Amino acid sequence: MTRGGRPRDGRVDAAIATAARELLAELGYAQVTVDAVAARAGVGKAAIYRRHSTKQEMIFAALVHDLELSGTPDAGSLRADLAALTREIVASLSGPPAGLVPGLLADVHADPALAARFVSTFVGAERACVSEVLDRAVARGELAHRPDAAVTHALLLGPIFAWLFLLLEDPARLPTLATAVAVATANALLADQP
Amino acid sequence: MTRGGRPRDGRVDAAIATAARELLAELGYAQVTVDAVAARAGVGKAAIYRRHSTKQEMIFAALVHDLELSGTPDAGSLRADLAALTREIVASLSGPPAGLVPGLLADVHADPALAARFVSTFVGAERACVSEVLDRAVARGELAHRPDAAVTHALLLGPIFAWLFLLLEDPARLPTLATAVAVATANALLADQP
Structure with missing residues (x-):
């Protein structure tokens, strides 16, 4: 039985993800379709719909890993840990093609199942990095008690997201902002100790 | 010449804006159409398209004012000014119907003309409030030099946006976050003086 030269198994996942990335970069989030990704990947639409129930799920699976941090060595x-973490957040948010992050976010808010996956993957992975940095500071004796990880996460991620996607400020000034964010957050955590 | 009981002039603008708000609350951002708004407002589609070139422009015009701050009395x-400003930002972002802010933001990023209007209206109005608070602190002698308004804006707005729309954290904890944001930003501005 022939499969017409189509890639199989794990290679299909990779072919779909690669095609989705290429088309997102070329066309923008709103213009990418399952048809176009299937054609570029050399697979049938059915192969995509066996894996992902919607276009949004397909793009999410292909790209959420690009938004994830690579980790925060001590x-x-x-x-110093907060400075490194803000630099990683800057890299993760400024890397994806224009329009992808806001497009994905709108879809996340329109679909509770996608929102749950977004929180368990992207938010969860980034939160783990934040928690690790806080735990290390407690272990070093820099912090007497463990700060709230959700608040710390918002203080670090929020200004960088706002700069790029809400205020539409100059990305060339992101290093300046990242430094301000890391210093302000460190000062807030170190001051808020008993 | 009869107009079939349709509202005229400025009342048409108001009828379109009211219909758009109602339908956004009932249906969500993605489901609202120009047809539905025209029917609810009791106007023809042509009346809408004379005013707004797209659905996104129509919704933007109806709703961007909801996101604007009401001002920051001394x-x-x-x-105290920063505490009041963060409370205003919380109110502006948590007021609109679910999905509206992320939906509008995705459309802003897909359309350069809408992005320019977004910056000149929403960002500009909020930035003016931030600048006013900073100018007052300089006039009082609390700050020796005027901090960067764009960075200050990102430090205030970003964590609140992230809490609601990126991290999908509990809105009931927003007052705690707002206090942390105001204190951290005040400390950063007051520490960063020559």
Whole structure:
């Protein structure tokens, strides 16, 4: 039985993800269709719909990993760890093609199942990095008690997201903003100790 | 010449805006159409398209004012002004119907003309409030030099946006976050003086 030269198994996942990335970069989020991804990947639409129930799920699966941080090796102090973490957040948010992050976010808010996956993957992975940095600061004795990880996460991620996607400010000034965010967050955590 | 009982002139603008708000609350951002707004407003589609070139422009015109702050009366100190400003930002972002802010933001990123209007209206109005608070602190002698308004804006707005729309955290905890944001930003501004 022939499969017409179509890629099989894990290679189909990879072919779909690669095609989705290429088309997102070329066309923008709103213009990408399951048809176009199937054609570019050299697979049938059915192969995509066996894996993903909607276009949004397909794009989410292909791209959420691009938004994930690569990890936060111990930089020796809370200040240095927060500086590294903000630089990683800047890289994760400024890397994807224009329009992708806001497009994905709108779809997440329109679909409770996608929202649950977004929280368990993207938010969960980034939160784990934040928690690790806070735990290390407690272990070093820099912090007497463990700060709230959700609040810390919002203080770090929020200004960088706002700069790029809400305020539409100059990305060339992101390093300046990242430094301000890391310093302000470190000062807030270090001041808020008993 | 009869107009079939349709509202005229400025009343048409108001009828379109009211219908758009009602339908956004009932159906969600993605489901609202120009047809539905025209029917609810009791106007023809042509009346809408004479005013707004797209559905996105129509919704933007109807709703961007909901996102605008009502102003920042002098609360006596930089700390008190920043606390009031973060409470206003919380109110502006948590008021609109679910999905509206992320939906509008995705459309802004898909349309350069809408992006320019978004920056000149929403961002500009909120930035003016931030600048006013900073100017007052300089006039009071609390700050020796005027901090960067764009960075300050990102530090205030970003964490609140992230809490609601990226991290999907509990809105009931927003007052706690708002306090943390106001204190951290005040400390950052007051520490960063020559």
